[in-house]
Amino acid sequence: MPAHATPADLYRHSLRLLLDKNIPAWVGLWAEDGIIEFPFAPKGWPTRLEGKEAIAAYMRHYPDHIDLHDFPEVQIHDTTAPDRIVVELRGVGRLVETGGPFDMRYIAVVTVHDGLITSYRDYWNPTILQEPGTDFARSAR
Structure with a gap:
């Protein structure tokens, strides 16, 4: 992505x-000192990852747990800060281990500087972990 891409363009590319x-x-797409936060993470899950290396380690096996098929709902909202967007989205797919459905809604607050993500607050819904018939808790960690 070119450094002059908008935060929305960069986010769409990330999806x-x-x-x-x-x-x-x-x-x-991340800055070396990028930070991702999970404010609603349940006990035992990470609430903050600092640095590209930590983010890479966290995401390395993501496709082994969640097979994303689509983001059927994506709304990107500009903010008064030109380097920040707020995103409402829904990701769908399947849980690899169980074959069960994956259907998650998120709100993300994303900050971009010089064409790289510097901050990402991921407000995902931890109640999905408690839904009967899902093995999300074991699959997603």
Whole structure:
């Protein structure tokens, strides 16, 4: 992605890379000192990852657990800060281990500087971990 790409362009590109299961390229969109936060993470799950290396380690096996098929709902909202967007999205696919469905809604607050993601707050729904018949808790970690 060119450094002059908008945060929305970069984010859309990141979704395409996730669907392509190209985790190394997805990690390549991050600044070396990038931070991802999970404010609603349940006990035992990470709440904050600091640095590209930590993010890469966390995401390395993502496709082994979740097989994303589509992001059928994506709304990107500009903010008064030109380097920040708020995203509402829904990801669908299947849990690799069980073959069960994966259907998750997210809100993300993403900051981009010089064409790289510097901050990502991922407000995902931890209640899916408690849904009967899902093995998400064991599959996603």
